[in-house]
Amino acid sequence: MATIRDVAKLAGVSVSTVSYAISGDRPVSASSKARIQEAMRELGYRPNAIARSLASKRTRILALVLTPEERGIGLSELALITCAAREAAEKGYHLVLWAMKTHDLSELENQLAHELVDGVILMEVRNADPRIPFLRARGLPFFPFGRDDTAQNESFADTDFELTIYRALTHLVSLGHRSICLVNQSAETLASGYGPVVRAHEAFPRMASQMGLDFEELFSHADPLIGYGLCAGRLAAHPGTTAFLVMNDKVLSGVLKACADSGRSVPGDASVVALASSEATATMLIPAVTAWEMEGNALMGLAVGELIAKLEGKYLEVPRRLIPCRLVERSSSGPAKPFAGA
Amino acid sequence: MATIRDVAKLAGVSVSTVSYAISGDRPVSASSKARIQEAMRELGYRPNAIARSLASKRTRILALVLTPEERGIGLSELALITCAAREAAEKGYHLVLWAMKTHDLSELENQLAHELVDGVILMEVRNADPRIPFLRARGLPFFPFGRDDTAQNESFADTDFELTIYRALTHLVSLGHRSICLVNQSAETLASGYGPVVRAHEAFPRMASQMGLDFEELFSHADPLIGYGLCAGRLAAHPGTTAFLVMNDKVLSGVLKACADSGRSVPGDASVVALASSEATATMLIPAVTAWEMEGNALMGLAVGELIAKLEGKYLEVPRRLIPCRLVERSSSGPAKPFAGA
DNA sequence: CTGTTAGCGCCTTCAG
DNA sequence: CTGAAGGCGCTAACAG
Numbered sequence: 122m123a124t125i126r127d128v129a130k131l132a133g134v135s136v137s138t139v140s141y142a143i144s145g146d147r148p149v150s151a152s153s154k155a156r157i158q159e160a161m162r163e164l165g166y167r168p169n170a171i172a173r174s175l176a177s178k179r180t181r182i183l184a185l186v187l188t189p190e191e192r193g194i195g196l197s198e199l200a201l202i203t204c205a206a207r208e209a210a211e212k213g214y215h216l217v218l219w220a221m222k223t224h225d226l227s228e229l230e231n232q233l234a235h236e237l238v239d240g241v242i243l244m245e246v247r248n249a250d251p252r253i254p255f256l257r258a259r260g261l262p263f264f265p266f267g268r269d270d271t272a273q274n275e276s277f278a279d280t281d282f283e284l285t286i287y288r289a290l291t292h293l294v295s296l297g298h299r300s301i302c303l304v305n306q307s308a309e310t311l312a313s314g315y316g317p318v319v320r321a322h323e324a325f326p327r328m329a330s331q332m333g334l335d336f337e338e339l340f341s342h343a344d345p346l347i348g349y350g351l352c353a354g355r356l357a358a359h360p361g362t363t364a365f366l367v368m369n370d371k372v373l374s375g376v377l378k379a380c381a382d383s384g385r386s387v388p389g390d391a392s393v394v395a396l397a398s399s400e401a402t403a404t405m406l407i408p409a410v411t412a413w414e415m416e417g418n419a420l421m422g423l424a425v426g427e428l429i430a431k432l433e434g435k436y437l438e439v440p441r442r443l444i445p446c447r448l449v450e451r452s453s454s455g456p457a458k459p460f461a462g463a
Numbered sequence: 464m465a466t467i468r469d470v471a472k473l474a475g476v477s478v479s480t481v482s483y484a485i486s487g488d489r490p491v492s493a494s495s496k497a498r499i500q501e502a503m504r505e506l507g508y509r510p511n512a513i514a515r516s517l518a519s520k521r522t523r524i525l526a527l528v529l530t531p532e533e534r535g536i537g538l539s540e541l542a543l544i545t546c547a548a549r550e551a552a553e554k555g556y557h558l559v560l561w562a563m564k565t566h567d568l569s570e571l572e573n574q575l576a577h578e579l580v581d582g583v584i585l586m587e588v589r590n591a592d593p594r595i596p597f598l599r600a601r602g603l604p605f606f607p608f609g610r611d612d613t614a615q616n617e618s619f620a621d622t623d624f625e626l627t628i629y630r631a632l633t634h635l636v637s638l639g640h641r642s643i644c645l646v647n648q649s650a651e652t653l654a655s656g657y658g659p660v661v662r663a664h665e666a667f668p669r670m671a672s673q674m675g676l677d678f679e680e681l682f683s684h685a686d687p688l689i690g691y692g693l694c695a696g697r698l699a700a701h702p703g704t705t706a707f708l709v710m711n712d713k714v715l716s717g718v719l720k721a722c723a724d725s726g727r728s729v730p731g732d733a734s735v736v737a738l739a740s741s742e743a744t745a746t747m748l749i750p751a752v753t754a755w756e757m758e759g760n761a762l763m764g765l766a767v768g769e770l771i772a773k774l775e776g777k778y779l780e781v782p783r784r785l786i787p788c789r790l791v792e793r794s795s796s797g798p799a800k801p802f803a804g805a
Numbered sequence: 806c807t808g809t810t811a812g813c814g815c816c817t818t819c820a821g
Numbered sequence: 822c823t824g825a826a827g828g829c830g831c832t833a834a835c836a837g
Contacts, residue, residue: 122578124814135824140816147817150822167576171522172814174513175829182559189545199541203531206560215559215579217524218548234509236464237557345749374716374748405747406716407687466830477808482832489833492806514830517813 123164131160143168170215182215183428184238186252188223188245198244200399200417201266205242208425214239223247226255233261240428242266246277248314264428266421267316268441278423280397281443282320285413288445289366289396290328297457298364298392300335302355304376306369307342317397321368335361341372348372352379363457368396374406377453388455397446408452416444465506473502485510512557524557525770526580528594530565530587540586542741543608543759547584550767556581565589568597575603582770584608588619590656606770608763609658610783620765622739623785624662627755630787631708631738632670639799640706640734642677644697646718648711649684659739663710677703683714690714694721698733705799710738716748719795730797739788750794758786 129136134153141147142157149157160166174180185205187198202218209216217238221228223245229252232238239262243252246267253272256263268277293301303325305311306318322338329336337355341348348369356362356379365376376393385391387408395403395412403410420442427440471478476495483489484499491499502508516522527547529540544560551558559580563570565587571594574580581604585594588609595614598605610619635643645667647653648660664680671678679697683690690711698704698721707718718735727733729750737745737754745752762784769782 125816126814136815137817137825138823141823144816148822153823167578169814170577170579171513171516172829173816175517175831176814176816178816178829180513185560187545187548189542199544200531202541202544202560203529203562206529206562210561210574215577217557217559218527218544219552220545220548232552235512235557236509237512345747345751349749371747378749402747405687405713405744407691407720409687467832468830478831479809479833480807483807486832490806495807511830514813515832517815518830518832520813520832 122169123166125166125168127164128157128160128166131164132156179432180237180239181213182217182238183209183425184217184219184232184241186219186221186229186241186243189220191223191245201244201421204418204421205425208422209429212425212429214425214429224251226251229255233259239432240264242424242428247316248319262428262431264424264431266424270316276427276440278420278427278440278442278444280317280415280420281445282317282397283324284443284445285396286321286324286366287328288448289394289413290325290332290334292448293364293366293392293394293454293457294332294334296364296392296455299457300359300362301329301364301366302336302352302359302362303329303338304348304352304365304367304369304372305338305340308340311340317368321396325366335359341369341375343369343371345372345375345378348375349379349382350375352376353383356380356383356385361459362391364392364394364454366394366396367398370395370398370402373398373402373410377406377408377410387453390458392454392457394454400449403449403451411451411454412449413446414449415446419444464511465508467508467510469506470499470502470508473506474498521774522579522581523555524559524580525551525767526559526561526574526583528561528563528571528583528585531562533565533587543586543763546760546763547767550764551771554767554771556767556771566593568593571597575601581774582606584766584770589658590661604770604773606766606773608766612658618769618782620762620769620782620784620786622659622757622762623787624659624739625666626785626787627738628663628666628708629670630790631736631755632667632674632676634790635706635708635734635736635796635799636674636676638706638734638797641799642701642703643671643706643708644678644694644701644704645671645680646690646694646707646709646711646714647680647682650682653682659710663738667708677701683711683717685711685713687714687717687720690717691721692717694718695725698722698725698727703801704733706734706736706796708736708738709740712737712740712744715740715744715752719748719750719752729795732800734796734799736796742791745791745793753793753796754791755788756791757788761786 125136125139129139139157142149142154206216241263243265246265246269248269249271250269265277268279311318339351341351367376380387380391395410397415398412403412423442467478467481471481481499484491484496548558561574583605585607588607588611590611591613592611607619610621653660681693683693709718722729722733737752739757740754745754765784
């Protein structure tokens with residue numbers, strides 16, 4: 122591998138001139154620049170990332186902190202990870218993966234001590250996330266994916282659940298639905314402070330009652346059979362129910378089956394719409410499920426972009442960006458029809 | 464951050480002694496060692512990864528090469544990624560993620576030029592994978608996850624599909640099934656040389672006919688409706704079919720529905736068993752699907768372990784390890800019963 | 806068993 | 822606009 126000295130020698134300039142020609146941090150005459158470029162091409166020169174990091178005290182490496190144990194990671198997370206890697210690479214950064222528990226700050230500390238990364242992206246951020254004050258105290262740049270309501274003045278990139286739920290409700294109402302059931306995640310997950318669940322729990326009843334709807338919120342563990350039981354119960358008690366909003370991918374097949382087993386066709390007699398879901402999940406089932414899908418790429422692009430901007434000092438205001446989910450209509454939703462009975 | 468010089472000063476020894484005390488590459492007296500340890504604790508010293516890399520010409524960073532566009536990545540891949548990160552961290556290595564296309568060697572070249580990583584793990588390896596000769600020529604240590612039949616004398620870690628299919632067949636036969644249908648992936652995927660599909664296509668008919676079974680292999684695109692149509696067709700043409708072996712997660716719900724719609728209960732009248740699937744997928748449906756699940760952790764542990772062994776010179780023979788899938792019985796399989804008709 | 810020292814490849818101040 | 826030179830923090834000869 123050619124070094125910067127080889128390039129300097131071949132181009133007939135000093136090392137520093139080559140360095141500045143590459144970084145652009147100091148003007149370099151056109152003729153020098155040309156000879157340097159030529160020499161670099163000829164030698165196939167590529168600056169050594171490690172040496173550059175040591176000298177500049179910036180590694181251009183970002184860490185993506187995952188918490189795989191906590192909540193079963195889903196398909197959407199996978200897309201986020203590869204998106205983060207892409208986004209970082211595009212901007213000349215590398216991405217390392219750290220898998221650790223939210224509460225185990227010592228693991229985090231251990232990795233940080235290596236001084237291998239310039240900054241960190243935190244996945245699965247939840248309310249009262251201990252990693253946020255920890256990183257803040259340590260002075261290490263970071264960017265949370267998701268938000269922590271208890272962290273004031275912190276930037277974030279997150280799905281706009283409020284707006285998504287509002288739109289989801291409006292969408293169903295415009296199709297004539299007046300009796301809508303939200304299938305949220307478990308009460309335990311709600312209690313843990315997991316943002317999406319907390320926000321849906323807060324927004325859905327409020328908006329549904331403002332719209333004058335007949336509504337109910339169900340809490341289901343991540344098991345289709347449990348969701349099935351809950352929805353079957355709802356349909357039995359409130360046969361007028363014509364739509365389910367499902368914020369719980371694991372339970373989708375159960376909701377569909379509850380409709381079918383009660384004699385309802387989907388989307389004829391009942392609509393099933395997934396919330397904050399992903400294409401991969403929604404298209405696994407029959408019928409393919411209409412879903413409000415997370416704008417993962419945009420969100421992760423934002424997170425990585427803002428973190429890098431922070432690192433490079435191009436960071437002006439504190440960005441707090443919310444992006445609503447995008448509606449993808451498939452075959453599980455349609456106009457409301459009064460149910461004639463099984 | 465304290466440096467090695469601070470530690471040396473405080474412990475009253477030279478820097479090299481500290482260095483050797485840490486690496487163990489040279490004997491150090493017990494008393495020195497003790498004072499060094501104390502000094503390190505006091506200063507909270509952690510060696511700087513970058514400086515260490517530059518001096519030793521080993522970065523202790525591995526790259527995991529993903530090809531997200533090529534085949535829709537599934538849940539199992541996600542588990543593999545976090546497992547790789549874990550495994551690497553445990554051995555003192557970092558893992559960076561590179562998302563790129565199999566055929567675009569220039570992207571790979573670009574990343575390699577940074578000399579940031581000591582070695583590479585290749586995901587989604589397929590037959591005639593161009594990355595293998597490329598890395599071999601470049602002399603960069605690597606380990607393929609999956610195998611390339613055209614690469615001779617290359618090591619690998621892969622699922623033992625032959626054995627898995629043999630066992631899956633035996634399992635069904637022992638339950639009394641004599642008419643079994645394999646739902647493989649699409650003909651295009653087969654043609655692309657994707658290992659699991661190629662191997663299933665090779666092994667299933669051979670073994671099934673050796674066992675004297677009535678069998679058929681179906682090729683389905685990754686769409687549940689297509690799988691539904693194919694299976695419905697099979698059931699109509701061969702009503703004696705009592706079991707489906709499904710090597711295509713996306714189509715599982717369609718197979719289940721085809722059974723149900725033809726008046727068959729699962730697992731009463733028909734068994735549905737997933738091949739090379741994952742828990743996350745198998746438990747999304749009703750009934751929960753009996754599945755032969757990939758031993759992802761073991762496989763990835765092997766890949767990372769062998770790559771690191773290679774890097775550290777503890778590498779003896781060429782490891783070519785095959786691990787069969789593990790059977791997890793759920794609610795979609797059971798004894799064969801002659802079908803009485805709908 | 807221990808210390809001294811020359812790099813690793815690059816960045817960046819300082820001097821010109 | 823350019824060059825020389827001193828590190829960045831650590832490893833690994835080399836010399837005891």
